[in-house]
Amino acid sequence: MYKDIVVKNVSQSFSRQTVLSNVNLEVEKGETVGIVGANGSGKSVLFKIICGFIAPKQGEVYIRNQKLGKDIDFPAQVGVFIDTPGFIDLYTGLQNLQFLAAINKKIDDQQIKKTMEQVGLNANLKTKVKDYSLGMKQKLGIAQAIMEHQNIIILDEPFNALDYRTYQDMKAIVKQLKEKAYTILLTSHNYEDIEELCDRTYFIDEGKLTLLTEEIKERYFQR
Numbered sequence: 132m133y134k135d136i137v138v139k140n141v142s143q144s145f146s147r148q149t150v151l152s153n154v155n156l157e158v159e160k161g162e163t164v165g166i167v168g169a170n171g172s173g174k175s176v177l178f179k180i181i182c183g184f185i186a187p188k189q190g191e192v193y194i195r196n197q198k199l200g201k202d203i204d205f206p207a208q209v210g211v212f213i214d215t216p217g218f219i220d221l222y223t224g225l226q227n228l229q230f231l232a233a234i235n236k237k238i239d240d241q242q243i244k245k246t247m248e249q250v251g252l253n254a255n256l257k258t259k260v261k262d263y264s265l266g267m268k269q270k271l272g273i274a275q276a277i278m279e280h281q282n283i284i285i286l287d288e289p290f291n292a293l294d295y296r297t298y299q300d301m302k303a304i305v306k307q308l309k310e311k312a313y314t315i316l317l318t319s320h321n322y323e324d325i326e327e328l329c330d331r332t333y334f335i336d337e338g339k340l341t342l343l344t345e346e347i348k349e350r351y352f353q354r
């Protein structure tokens with residue numbers, strides 16, 4: 132069956148540190164898949180490999196049946212939020228998105244403003260990004276990931292360090308994307324933050340990716 136994302140036997144190490152060990156993952160179109168794991172467990176490295184930012188030491192990645200590093204270097208139409216994106220501090224949110232949109236020239240100002248509203252940002256706000264709160268920056272990061280209607284969305288810790296209200300807003304945005312049958316991959320430190328959004332949730336530890344089970348929840352996530 133057709134899959135939007137296929138990760139096949141991927142391993143990655145830096146110097147002598149093994150970060151990913153024979154990782155396999157398949158995501159169908161329209162699925163929302165979550166990955167939970169502790170700090171430094173390899174979530175971001177896996178996402179960077181899926182986005183073509185890092186070539187894995189071993190294994191293969193296919194995005195919409197195209198092999199990364201062979202058919203394509205970077206997958207097209209993939210919205211990415213990994214680490215808090217580097218925005219231009221002295222630009223407003225709108226100016227930042229206009230700057231990014233000018234690269235692909237796929238969307239106009241009206242569409243950019245619509246996306247800002249969708250994530251709960253006022254497009255007319257004159258505040259520069261350097262004065263944005265963390266929540267506003269996260270929202271702007273999500274806006275840049277979805278504004279060109281990319282139908283595969285990769286969100287690394289989108290809910291990190293947000294207050295409850297902003298977390299609820301961000302969750303609602305992901306739910307909207309899910310309803311539109313976007314394919315979504317997302318991570319969190321805490322399964323409770325993402326499990327209700329996900330069709331499947333995986334756990335990453337010591338380089339291995341496994342389905343998150345009740346036993347793992349009890350063992351690793353007792354507070």
Ligand SMILES: Nc1ncnc2c1ncn2[C@@H]1O[C@H](COP(=O)(O)OP(=O)(O)OP(=O)(O)O)[C@@H](O)[C@H]1O
Pocket residue numbers: 145150168169170171172173174175176177320
């Ligand atoms: N470019 C790199 N060079 C060397 N080591 C790296 C590099 N990128 C990541 N690592 C190491 O790989 C490990 C996994 O990092 P990664 O950023 O994927 O963790 P994470 O699960 O996303 O953690 P966090 O939840 O803290 O963001 C870490 O030990 C990190 O130091």
